Amino acid sequence: xxxxxxxxxxxxxxxxxxxxxxxxxxxxxxxxxxxxxxxxxxxxxxxxxxxxxxxxxxxxxxxxxxxxxxxxxxxxxxxxxxxxxxxxxxxxxxxxxxxxxxxxxxxxxxxxxxxxxxxxxxxxxxxxxxxxxxxxxxxxxxxxxxxxxxxxxxxxxxxxxxxxxxxxxxxxxxxxxxxxxxxxxxxxxxxxxxxxxxxxxxxxxxxxxxxxxxxxxxxxxxxxxxxxxxxxxxxxxxxxxxxxxxxxxxxxxxxxxxxxxxxxxxxxxxxxxxxxxxxxxxxxxxxxxxxxxxxxxxxxxxxxxxxxxxxxxxxxxxxxxxxx
Amino acid sequence: xxxxxxxxxxxxxxxxxxxxxxxxxxxxxxxxxxxxxxxxxxxxxxxxxxxxxxxxxxxxxxxxxxxxxxxxxxxxxxxxxxxxxxxxxxxxxxxxxxxxxxxxxxxxxxxxxxxxxxxxxxxxxxxxxxxxxxxxxxxxxxxxxxxxxxxxxxxxxxxxxxxxxxxxxxxxxxxxxxxxxxxxxxxxxxxxxxxxxxxxxxxxxxxxxxxxxxxxxxxxxxxxxxxxxxxxxxxxxxxxxxxxxxxxxxxxxxxxxxxxxxxxxxxxxxxxxxxxxxxxxxxxxxxxxxxxxxxxxxxxxxxxxxxxxxxxxxxxxxxxxxxxxxxxxxxxxxxxxxxxxxxxxxxxxxxxxxxxxxxxxxxxxxxxxxxxxxxxxxxxxxxxxxxxxxxxxxxxxxxxxxxxxxxxxxxxxxxxxxxxxxxxxxxxxxxxxxxxxxx
Numbered sequence: 170x171x172x173x174x175x176x177x178x179x180x181x182x183x184x185x186x187x188x189x190x191x192x193x194x195x196x197x198x199x200x201x202x203x204x205x206x207x208x209x210x211x212x213x214x215x216x217x218x219x220x221x222x223x224x225x226x227x228x229x230x231x232x233x234x235x236x237x238x239x240x241x242x243x244x245x246x247x248x249x250x251x252x253x254x255x256x257x258x259x260x261x262x263x264x265x266x267x268x269x270x271x272x273x274x275x276x277x278x279x280x281x282x283x284x285x286x287x288x289x290x291x292x293x294x295x296x297x298x299x300x301x302x303x304x305x306x307x308x309x310x311x312x313x314x315x316x317x318x319x320x321x322x323x324x325x326x327x328x329x330x331x332x333x334x335x336x337x338x339x340x341x342x343x344x345x346x347x348x349x350x351x352x353x354x355x356x357x358x359x360x361x362x363x364x365x366x367x368x369x370x371x372x373x374x375x376x377x378x379x380x381x382x383x384x385x386x387x388x389x390x391x392x393x394x395x396x397x398x399x400x401x402x403x404x405x406x407x408x409x410x411x412x413x414x415x416x417x418x419x420x421x422x423x424x425x426x427x428x429x430x431x432x433x434x435x436x437x438x439x440x441x442x443x444x445x446x447x448x449x450x451x452x453x454x455x456x457x458x459x460x461x462x463x464x465x466x467x468x469x470x471x472x473x474x475x476x477x478x479x480x481x482x483x484x485x486x487x488x489x490x491x492x493x
Numbered sequence: 494x495x496x497x498x499x500x501x502x503x504x505x506x507x508x509x510x511x512x513x514x515x516x517x518x519x520x521x522x523x524x525x526x527x528x529x530x531x532x533x534x535x536x537x538x539x540x541x542x543x544x545x546x547x548x549x550x551x552x553x554x555x556x557x558x559x560x561x562x563x564x565x566x567x568x569x570x571x572x573x574x575x576x577x578x579x580x581x582x583x584x585x586x587x588x589x590x591x592x593x594x595x596x597x598x599x600x601x602x603x604x605x606x607x608x609x610x611x612x613x614x615x616x617x618x619x620x621x622x623x624x625x626x627x628x629x630x631x632x633x634x635x636x637x638x639x640x641x642x643x644x645x646x647x648x649x650x651x652x653x654x655x656x657x658x659x660x661x662x663x664x665x666x667x668x669x670x671x672x673x674x675x676x677x678x679x680x681x682x683x684x685x686x687x688x689x690x691x692x693x694x695x696x697x698x699x700x701x702x703x704x705x706x707x708x709x710x711x712x713x714x715x716x717x718x719x720x721x722x723x724x725x726x727x728x729x730x731x732x733x734x735x736x737x738x739x740x741x742x743x744x745x746x747x748x749x750x751x752x753x754x755x756x757x758x759x760x761x762x763x764x765x766x767x768x769x770x771x772x773x774x775x776x777x778x779x780x781x782x783x784x785x786x787x788x789x790x791x792x793x794x795x796x797x798x799x800x801x802x803x804x805x806x807x808x809x810x811x812x813x814x815x816x817x818x819x820x821x822x823x824x825x826x827x828x829x830x831x832x833x834x835x836x837x838x839x840x841x842x843x844x845x846x847x848x849x850x851x852x853x854x855x856x857x858x859x860x861x862x863x864x865x866x867x868x869x870x871x872x873x874x875x876x877x878x879x880x881x882x883x884x885x886x887x888x889x890x891x892x893x894x895x896x897x898x899x900x901x902x903x904x905x906x907x908x909x910x911x912x913x914x915x916x917x918x919x920x921x922x923x924x925x926x927x928x929x930x931x932x
Contacts, residue, residue, distance in 0.1 A: 245602060246583065246600070247583055247586055247587070247598075247600060247601055247602070247605065248602060248605050248608070249605075249608055326690075326750060329750065330747065330750030331746055331747035331750060333750070349746065349747040349749060349750075350749075351747075351749035351750060352747055352748075352749055352905075352907055353907040353908075354907065354908065357749065437690075437749060438690070438692055438894075438898075439895070440689070440690075440692075440749070440894075440895070440898040440899075440902070441749060441898070441902050441907055441908070442902075442907075442908060452895070453888070455580065455583075455600070456890055456893050456895075457885040457888050457890065458600055458602070458885050459885065459888075
């Protein structure tokens, strides 16, 4: 991989130099020194851009390019040899219904993210008003998002296990369920989606809170003078002003529910009908040595998410919010 | 205008990079890795990749290296313990830097061995001396020597079984199930523990292929459209037994939250009756018993409850095999380490496992097997490469937990379906894959 990095930087530098040269020949200045100075001035932004560009290309575009290339081969992930198989992997993905069936699991997470956005919005609104212990509550709500996903997986594994935290809390209030929370597909997926709500509510909350707090205070005052209730304030002041953030949250929620990975992978390993598209992709690549097919699956997922984002932008265009 | 040009340039750069990509190192040499004739002359520093991070951290591996240096004073041995051994080594094998000595990862296809490892000897010569040598033999050359092997069957708590009134090994699956039932009703313990969550213990059932029919070639026979789950076949008997255990509610109540480390203590304490794990686990269970203040002699080991003729059979299978990196600069020293570690280190005896060296005695942990005249089936692995190809193409995963997790889910009613339908489906997938794979 180090080899690739070096080559990448060399290539980009070359691209920059050649551009510089064409520019230089395009403008004809009699005095050489002035040309040089002008040239340098023109090149400066590119020189500054070179570092992030090199990083971006090396660590994002080259791997993605590689992945797209693998998706057209039958590579097993280890062997030095690979054969070009054309679109065969893509044909397989679209002709094998079991590979697509896992997307049904995403509906659990999608439903959960609706609840998640509602909860986050509610708390963001409430905490944007002057309240006692406001900052404490903010911290409490945001805290789960800071914990590493793997740790959350382990914590909740103990939470849901037979006689674990959830069962003992329930027994304090006199409910003895004796239910295996991760035991059947429906209950397992609901439990896992619940964990993901717990984890990501904080992120949505902070996004909403930021948007709400950027609303000028005079608007509330004016509304209060006019006798608007809290609900009316929310409906006519807060809701319109957080629309861009809300639409961002929805895109994140949809792409997030299609690409769920960490929590189910750690907690159930995809057993008992909790496998998601990404878990399936990982298994194809690393259990069954079908790196080519898995790359194709990853490309398909990328395209699906791009498509959904595009549709969403079409339906809800990003318009300027004008409150006054 | 300028923007598009730069973008085009960048894309071009990406395209060229992608095409040249990381396409592995140069051609490896095919030179044989032989042990040095004179131990004093072997020199160099070698790196040994191992999955036993516990032994590296405790200094046990360094102690082995110190012993080794008494014979080979000029060889310096370094160890690299990798927690996610399979995953990390698999990625490192795309480069040339994957140690001098390493365990052959299970995911490397057998036909690729010559591209990665130095040959260690001819098949015939190696088979005379070592068990399991055909597992890594390609074109009559052997590429790996097993660290040790394991016998397969159930580890169980003798005291608990005795309490339930069972002293003799069950001889049929039904007798075994009746035994578990007796444990459940008489002692209240969990008769069988699946380790469903950790997954890998479910794979241990696969290592028993061969115990049912006492056939050394049992796995080789899977290399084709043979419907491995047909009535009376190895896998049908093995998987039906697991299914019936779970269906009869003789396993733990909530399989989705099992815990391997905790299960060892539970078995030692007699809270669990039995588990299907290789004989390597016996010493670990005995340790757990000592820590829990119980008698380590209560840990017993029994073969699959099936009789062939009038005796039991148990398969012997190879653990990880040690190989020499084809790109190693100190192949002689690397080979010297492998030979010494396999034959003279005492590692296999300490772990209570079946020694790779044919002349070495069976371990004390398997005394019951010797006393009861269990026939050892040293399973041939000549066609493993082809079997794995079919297995991967079918996406079943005989050596992966997923298909047995589904089997257990079906047995306890968490997923729809019946055992027969599931076997039919598996057979169909296997046979279809066999027609395309390897062609």
